[in-house]
Amino acid sequence: MTEHVPARPEPLQPVALGRRATGTSPLRLGVLASGRGTNLQAILDACVNREVPARVVLVISDKPQAQALERARAAGVLAEYHDPRIHPGRASYDRHLADRLEEAGVELVCLAGFMRILGSAFVERFRHRILNIHPSLLPAFPGKDAQRQALEHGVKVSGCTVHLVDEGVDTGPIVLQAAVPVLEGDTEESLAERILQHEHRLYVEAIRLYAAGRLQLEGRRVRIVPGGACQGT
Numbered sequence: 001m002t003e004h005v006p007a008r009p010e011p012l013q014p015v016a017l018g019r020r021a022t023g024t025s026p027l028r029l030g031v032l033a034s035g036r037g038t039n040l041q042a043i044l045d046a047c048v049n050r051e052v053p054a055r056v057v058l059v060i061s062d063k064p065q066a067q068a069l070e071r072a073r074a075a076g077v078l079a080e081y082h083d084p085r086i087h088p089g090r091a092s093y094d095r096h097l098a099d100r101l102e103e104a105g106v107e108l109v110c111l112a113g114f115m116r117i118l119g120s121a122f123v124e125r126f127r128h129r130i131l132n133i134h135p136s137l138l139p140a141f142p143g144k145d146a147q148r149q150a151l152e153h154g155v156k157v158s159g160c161t162v163h164l165v166d167e168g169v170d171t172g173p174i175v176l177q178a179a180v181p182v183l184e185g186d187t188e189e190s191l192a193e194r195i196l197q198h199e200h201r202l203y204v205e206a207i208r209l210y211a212a213g214r215l216q217l218e219g220r221r222v223r224i225v226p227g228g229a230c231q232g233t
């Protein structure tokens, strides 16, 4: 009887993420935000300070009073409120957002405290071109209230994650993570504030790597390659 030799899995073809942006052709960012916008502010500042070869060309919020909109306007960036309630459902609103982002020539969508789940059609239109910042070390504590989940679970270390967005919630391939200690007596607010400081740094670094063409997706793993030496499609 011949021995069954399991087929060796085909090596995963690496996928180069994004394009190598340059000073003369900065990466065009679209930011979706629902709240106060401190991550947006970190991205705006990094672009102005030329820490990343990118430019925020459009900020959209699903909340009319989002401070993120004020921050964008103060930075001279197009800031728009798009009301989900005038759409018959999620898919319609998602399609509207995608149309508006494409119309603005957005190359990378950055979710920065955007509190709506994006549907599969949106994710497909911007496949591998959507980043999100999450205030935990995924896959621990996905969803909302990650800091409360961490405190209730009693972890000693939490942190933040920048990940590619896929059809799941906080399930996309992880780009960068930063560990943050949970201290005695921490409240949800004190932990959130401590993590937030790391989020700002981590998100800018993730966008910088993306804009430098130094991120390569191999299955679920995101590899950081030296200086723009990306292979693959």
Ligand SMILES: Nc1nc2c(c(=O)[nH]1)N[C@@H](CN(C=O)c1ccc(C(=O)N[C@@H](CCC(=O)O)C(=O)O)cc1)CN2
Pocket (backbone or CB within 6 Å): 111, 114, 115, 116, 117, 118, 119, 123, 132, 133, 134, 135, 142, 143, 144, 165, 166, 167, 168, 169, 170, 171, 172
């Ligand atoms: N397809 C994806 N969409 C989004 C992701 C994602 O990973 N995949 N990340 C979220 C951001 N996020 C956590 O990082 C998150 C935001 C909101 C929720 C949530 O449960 N929202 C509820 C209620 C929203 C509302 O109050 O309007 C919902 O949308 O039903 C979970 C996780 C951004 N989108």
Ligand SMILES: NCC(=O)N[C@@H]1O[C@H](COP(=O)([O-])[O-])[C@@H](O)[C@H]1O
Pocket (backbone or CB within 6 Å): 033, 035, 036, 037, 038, 039, 040, 112, 113, 114, 133, 134, 135, 143, 144, 145, 146, 196, 199
């Ligand atoms: N699940 C998504 C989520 O919890 N996102 C979190 O919302 C906050 C937005 O702050 P900001 O508006 O000041 O950037 C950030 O802490 C971000 O990680």
